[in-house]
Amino acid sequence: MIASSDFQGWARVNQARVETALQKLLPAAHLAPARLHEAMRYAVLGGGKRVRPLLAYAAGELTGGGGERVSAAAAAVELIHAYSLVHDDLPCMDDDVLRRGKPTVHVQYDEATALLVGDSLQSLAFHALAQMPPASEAPGAERIGDRARQLEMVELLAQASGSRGMAGGQAIDLASVGKTLELPELEFMHIHKTGALIRAAVLLGAYCGENLNRAECDTLDHFAKNIGLAFQVVDDVLDAEASTATLGKTAGKDAQHNKPTYVSILGVTRAKHLAEELHSNAQQALRPFGAKALRLKQLADFVVQREF
Amino acid sequence: MIASSDFQGWARVNQARVETALQKLLPAAHLAPARLHEAMRYAVLGGGKRVRPLLAYAAGELTGGGGERVSAAAAAVELIHAYSLVHDDLPCMDDDVLRRGKPTVHVQYDEATALLVGDSLQSLAFHALAQMPPASEAPGAERIGDRARQLEMVELLAQASGSRGMAGGQAIDLASVGKTLELPELEFMHIHKTGALIRAAVLLGAYCGENLNRAECDTLDHFAKNIGLAFQVVDDVLDAEASTATLGKTAGKDAQHNKPTYVSILGVTRAKHLAEELHSNAQQALRPFGAKALRLKQLADFVVQREF
Numbered sequence: 001m002i003a004s005s006d007f008q009g010w011a012r013v014n015q016a017r018v019e020t021a022l023q024k025l026l027p028a029a030h031l032a033p034a035r036l037h038e039a040m041r042y043a044v045l046g047g048g049k050r051v052r053p054l055l056a057y058a059a060g061e062l063t064g065g066g067g068e069r070v071s072a073a074a075a076a077v078e079l080i081h082a083y084s085l086v087h088d089d090l091p092c093m094d095d096d097v098l099r100r101g102k103p104t105v106h107v108q109y110d111e112a113t114a115l116l117v118g119d120s121l122q123s124l125a126f127h128a129l130a131q132m133p134p135a136s137e138a139p140g141a142e143r144i145g146d147r148a149r150q151l152e153m154v155e156l157l158a159q160a161s162g163s164r165g166m167a168g169g170q171a172i173d174l175a176s177v178g179k180t181l182e183l184p185e186l187e188f189m190h191i192h193k194t195g196a197l198i199r200a201a202v203l204l205g206a207y208c209g210e211n212l213n214r215a216e217c218d219t220l221d222h223f224a225k226n227i228g229l230a231f232q233v234v235d236d237v238l239d240a241e242a243s244t245a246t247l248g249k250t251a252g253k254d255a256q257h258n259k260p261t262y263v264s265i266l267g268v269t270r271a272k273h274l275a276e277e278l279h280s281n282a283q284q285a286l287r288p289f290g291a292k293a294l295r296l297k298q299l300a301d302f303v304v305q306r307e308f
Numbered sequence: 309m310i311a312s313s314d315f316q317g318w319a320r321v322n323q324a325r326v327e328t329a330l331q332k333l334l335p336a337a338h339l340a341p342a343r344l345h346e347a348m349r350y351a352v353l354g355g356g357k358r359v360r361p362l363l364a365y366a367a368g369e370l371t372g373g374g375g376e377r378v379s380a381a382a383a384a385v386e387l388i389h390a391y392s393l394v395h396d397d398l399p400c401m402d403d404d405v406l407r408r409g410k411p412t413v414h415v416q417y418d419e420a421t422a423l424l425v426g427d428s429l430q431s432l433a434f435h436a437l438a439q440m441p442p443a444s445e446a447p448g449a450e451r452i453g454d455r456a457r458q459l460e461m462v463e464l465l466a467q468a469s470g471s472r473g474m475a476g477g478q479a480i481d482l483a484s485v486g487k488t489l490e491l492p493e494l495e496f497m498h499i500h501k502t503g504a505l506i507r508a509a510v511l512l513g514a515y516c517g518e519n520l521n522r523a524e525c526d527t528l529d530h531f532a533k534n535i536g537l538a539f540q541v542v543d544d545v546l547d548a549e550a551s552t553a554t555l556g557k558t559a560g561k562d563a564q565h566n567k568p569t570y571v572s573i574l575g576v577t578r579a580k581h582l583a584e585e586l587h588s589n590a591q592q593a594l595r596p597f598g599a600k601a602l603r604l605k606q607l608a609d610f611v612v613q614r615e616f
Binding site for chain 2 (some may be wrong): 032035042090092093110111119122123127129151152155163164165167168170172188223
């Protein structure tokens with residue numbers, strides 16, 4: 001349940017963990033080039049719900065992956081997410097001035113700096129995965145095995161971020177402005193635009209612990225896909241219904257930009273039903289994992305019931 | 309010697325090898341989102357001197373690293389280079405309309421697409437490193453060792469690309485427009501802006517073969533730093549002296565943009581002397597490697613003697 005103080009406590013602890021990891025990964029603001037580093041820290045630190053990192057931590061708990069490895073994975077995904085927000089807000093894209101309750105990076109600094117902030121955050125995400133500490137203190141094969149697993153994580157994050165993932169979804173989004181999309185087309189867009197990175201968050205977190213078998217991987221993937229889409233449907237509903245102050249970003253932008261959304265295609269009521277259906281699919285996918293999936297289950301509730 | 313037909317043949321063969329690797333890595337132009345994929349291919353294929361890939365191949369020959377691994381490394385570095393050109397040409401950066409003799413990506417397509425092209429090419433570079441085939445067919449530890457080495461390559465490329473490398477150099481470059489820089493400041497900028505990726509090209513290529521000892525690594529690094537700076541000094545001389553038609557990009561832009569360059573600080577004659585000095589340092593660094601360094605030696609000649 002979202003209201004569970006137990007879950008809220010868990011979320012706070014892990015939000016603080018990823019904040020610490022991000023603090024350490026981001027170059028200090030006084031290091032040259034100082035303006036770029038200051039802007040990178042501005043873009044990443046002290047804001048956001050950290051949904052993707054929380055998904056990574058929760059999936060790490062599912063497979064018994066704790067410690068600094070999962071923090072590195074969580075930070076890597078959040079860095080990709082943060083870079084995408086900085087670039088999406090640029091004038092040539094969504095041209096937005098408000099993000100997480102603050103001026104967007106190109107408003108606070110300038111466009112060229114915002115471009116380089118996004119570029120540098122993407123590099124830093126791969127750095128985060130590459131410099132992850134080994135899971136075991138044991139020397140030899142096991143430790144090298146950790147390295148091979150990290151390489152799979154690099155591959156997964158690269159795919160999820162690139163033209164067949166998040167960036168590709170953004171391209172489809174741009175091309176769809178002013179067009180009438182059918183539901184399957186909208187779904188195709190969001191599976192790329194937001195779904196790919198949410199899926200990566202879950203799988204990267206899971207990769208930090210014991211290996212899952214093929215069937216378990218598929219099940220977890222099914223969970224991730226459903227929760228990724230649910231996240232987007234709820235986002236569209238919130239964009240249509242909530243205020244700018246609540247969201248910390250400009251509300252009502254989708255309609256204003258004539259962008260197809262779940263709300264524009266289905267209306268608010270049916271969009272809410274769809275979110276519930278996806279939520280229910282996600283919860284069902286977790287059943288085989290039993291109690292180990294507690295945090296993923298609570299996160300699925302949070303994603304659907306959130307109000308910002 | 310640059311005029312050596314032997315070297316020219318070697319360069320042509322390896323330019324074709326990296327072109328094939330890039331062709332395979334880049335998603336087909338008909339795959340969705342087709343416009344983005346078409347633009348990515350436009351940005352990368354069929355152009356450029358491929359100096360960085362050639363450095364990777366040459367360093368691979370130094371350590372006996374052949375085959376597809378070095379092609380993946382060469383392609384990864386070229387993808388980072390190509391992404392940086394697409395973003396640097398954007399209106400909020402250098403605002404250039406001509407690159408490799410063709411309209412720049414944002415002119416041929418649009419700004420948003422150019423932004424996403426750069427973002428996607430960066431992801432693809434890390435994908436290229438992560439999906440590199442193993443060096444040996446042998447199963448077990450050796451093969452896993454290859455994976456650990458690849459992870460070091462990811463780390464190296466992430467560092468070279470990010471805010472402490474290429475993107476950071478670009479930020480320093482932007483901040484220096486209209487300012488009077490001293491030579492050490494200019495050098496600091498270029499060590500980041502172009503030097504970091506050229507160094508990465510050499511080291512990634514070398515990592516595809518037998519391990520070098522610490523002293524050999526340092527020596528190779530010294531070569532790479534000198535040739536990276538020489539490359540930039542020659543670039544500045546060419547920008548001042550050559551025509552747009554020869555360069556395939558807008559000539560005389562540095563002076564026009566009031567950018568500090570080796571020519572603006574030293575004048576053409578002293579800049580040419582500096583290039584020769586760096587060239588000589590680079591050649592000396594290669595001596596301990598003997599005949600194995602032939603291609604690196606020839607590339608150093610090419611970098612300094614090129615006319616475009």
